[in-house]
Amino acid sequence: MQTNDGMLMSIPIQAPYGTWKSPISADHIVKGSKPIAELLVDPITNKIYHVESRPAEDGRNALVETETSRDLTGTQWNVRTGVHEYGGGAVTVYGGIAYFSHYGDGRVYSVDVNPGGIPEAVTPDSNSLHRFADFSVYPSNPQLMVAIMEDHTNDPTGETPSQVVNTLCVIDAAAKSVSPLVSGADFYSSARFSPDGTRLVWLQWFHPDMPWEGSELMHADVTVVDGKVSLTHIVSIAGVPSKISVAFPSWVDNDTLLFTSDESGYQNLYKFTGGQVTPVLLEPITQDFSQPAWTLGWSPYAPIDETGEHILCTAWKDGRTVIYLVNILSRAPPQLVESSFVAIDTIRTVSARSRQAVFSSPKVDGDNAIILCTLPPSLDPTGAEFTQQLPLLKGHHSNALIHVVYYPPNNPAYSGSSIPDESPPCVVNVHGGPTALESQALNWKKQYFTSRGWAWLDVNYGGSSGYGREYIQRLAGKWGIVDTEDSINAVDILSKEPYNNYLDANRSAIRGGSAGGYTTLATLSISSNAAAFAAGASSYGISRLGRPRQVHA
Numbered sequence: 160m161q162t163n164d165g166m167l168m169s170i171p172i173q174a175p176y177g178t179w180k181s182p183i184s185a186d187h188i189v190k191g192s193k194p195i196a197e198l199l200v201d202p203i204t205n206k207i208y209h210v211e212s213r214p215a216e217d218g219r220n221a222l223v224e225t226e227t228s229r230d231l232t233g234t235q236w237n238v239r240t241g242v243h244e245y246g247g248g249a250v251t252v253y254g255g256i257a258y259f260s261h262y263g264d265g266r267v268y269s270v271d272v273n274p275g276g277i278p279e280a281v282t283p284d285s286n287s288l289h290r291f292a293d294f295s296v297y298p299s300n301p302q303l304m305v306a307i308m309e310d311h312t313n314d315p316t317g318e319t320p321s322q323v324v325n326t327l328c329v330i331d332a333a334a335k336s337v338s339p340l341v342s343g344a345d346f347y348s349s350a351r352f353s354p355d356g357t358r359l360v361w362l363q364w365f366h367p368d369m370p371w372e373g374s375e376l377m378h379a380d381v382t383v384v385d386g387k388v389s390l391t392h393i394v395s396i397a398g399v400p401s402k403i404s405v406a407f408p409s410w411v412d413n414d415t416l417l418f419t420s421d422e423s424g425y426q427n428l429y430k431f432t433g434g435q436v437t438p439v440l441l442e443p444i445t446q447d448f449s450q451p452a453w454t455l456g457w458s459p460y461a462p463i464d465e466t467g468e469h470i471l472c473t474a475w476k477d478g479r480t481v482i483y484l485v486n487i488l489s490r491a492p493p494q495l496v497e498s499s500f501v502a503i504d505t506i507r508t509v510s511a512r513s514r515q516a517v518f519s520s521p522k523v524d525g526d527n528a529i530i531l532c533t534l535p536p537s538l539d540p541t542g543a544e545f546t547q548q549l550p551l552l553k554g555h556h557s558n559a560l561i562h563v564v565y566y567p568p569n570n571p572a573y574s575g576s577s578i579p580d581e582s583p584p585c586v587v588n589v590h591g592g593p594t595a596l597e598s599q600a601l602n603w604k605k606q607y608f609t610s611r612g613w614a615w616l617d618v619n620y621g622g623s624s625g626y627g628r629e630y631i632q633r634l635a636g637k638w639g640i641v642d643t644e645d646s647i648n649a650v651d652i653l654s655k656e657p658y659n660n661y662l663d664a665n666r667s668a669i670r671g672g673s674a675g676g677y678t679t680l681a682t683l684s685i686s687s688n689a690a691a692f693a694a695g696a697s698s699y700g701i702s703r704l705g706r707p708r709q710v711h712a
Contacts, residue, residue, distance in 0.1 A: 176614075248307075251295075280335070306350070338387075
């Protein structure tokens with residue numbers, strides 16, 4: 160068949176679902192995209208950097224200068240940390256010097272970002288017993304920084320994690336020393352100096368709380384004498400253990416601190432100024448303006464003008480990320496910034512003078528990309544420009560048809576099944592966390608299956624983030640119950656009217672990793688219907704395998 164311009168066009172064919180031939184191979188899953196693990200901006204030079212995950216290089220993380228795509232470290236370096244096990248916050252760049260945690264030995268290294276820079280250790284060798292993350296540089300002396308130190312001295316084999324000690328420490332890059340600063344809580348994160356260095360805030364929480372269940376935002380005055388950092392007037396300014404979660408503190412100026420709190424039931428924006436905490440918006444919004452803080456180094460908002468009056472922020476709405484422009488002084492409703500990006504973990508200011516921010520996000524049909532957002536001088540959100548998008552392979556991507564979860568079979572070479580009334584087999588995917596969220600971002604693993612005639616179903620079960628504190632709390636005390644039943648019910652609903660052609664319940668397989676792996680195992684063994692799925696695959700699922708018991712009659 161020919162088109163009007165004379166080009167040959169193949170005619171879509173029909174074949175049983177699950178048997179379609181696809182150009183998307185396993186190599187696309189491993190090499191088709193380069194996940195952006197972290198995104199950061201040097202506040203002095205305004206240059207953008209990112210940490211890029213390299214599955215083909217034994218899974219190492221590389222620090223990259225974004226504009227030139229130049230690696231700042233050689234292949235022997237892994238810019239990654241194991242703090243809190245989930246990691247994140249492995250690097251900061253300040254005034255052309257990068258400080259990063261090397262996963263190989265846990266030490267912190269400094270490297271000049273200019274070509275030829277050689278990493279140099281700035282913390283002592285601890286035989287891999289000390290881990291560092293989430294660095295905050297002291298503005299008046301950039302060789303001083305506060306970081307989380309996770310001490311495994313009493314747990315060298317990893318068999319007694321209750322003996323691991325977390326503190327906030329001061330790293331002196333000049334003296335190559337580490338000294339304690341704050342201790343007593345079970346966990347710390349997000350230590351941030353005010354721009355003038357006179358104040359420090361941080362988050363802390365205690366076992367058994369996770370940070371999204373209850374945490375405290377602490378505030379202290381800072382004094383530095385002869386390179387020694389000390390704190391006075393330490394107070395809690397927001398958050399309540401086990402009741403209110405606060406997250407992602409960041410200074411807009413020397414007197415204004417932003418953060419998120421779920422005091423209203425959803426993670427909304429708050430500010431601390433003049434010694435008082437107030438909501439940024441006049442009325443709470445039933446949207447989460449941040450994800451649970453289970454990975455270090457994220458940032459859900461960025462100041463976007465020189466006065467600090469306006470910020471760009473992200474929120475989760477209908478299972479995808481939206482971008483808002485918010486006036487933090489007027490308390491007016493947020494203004495939507497139209498975009499096609501669906502999953503933004505981190506957004507950072509590049510230049511307030513130029514009204515620019517940067518974030519990492521894929522589209523529904525595009526790989527992960529570094530996106531530069533520029534607002535016009537009027538700060539009219541309808542004039543926002545997005546640039547620096549990465550290329551993508553077109554033509555074989557499924558689009559989500561219902562709330563985040565369902566991807567139909569899709570391949571331009573096929574028009575459906577050759578078997579009358581056949582419904583497609585389905586992969587049911589359960590995310591980890593368990594308080595994570597499966598977004599609508601392009602994922603080559605999903606396209607591998609959908610391009611072969613499979614359906615793919617992402618289940619954001621009760622406990623997933625993005626839907627408010629109450630939805631997360633559905634899982635509290637019911638892990639292995641709510642998640643398994645939601646997975647079973649999702650398949651049951653989409654295999655019946657009015658969705659009866661979406662998937663074949665008898666040919667559905669469940670899969671998941673970590674917490675999702677546990678849900679997979681629980682669904683196949685202890686759920687209300689262990690036969691709900693024809694097969695299952697658990698990747699590093701939480702479990703305890705036991706030997707079969709021998710019974711003598």
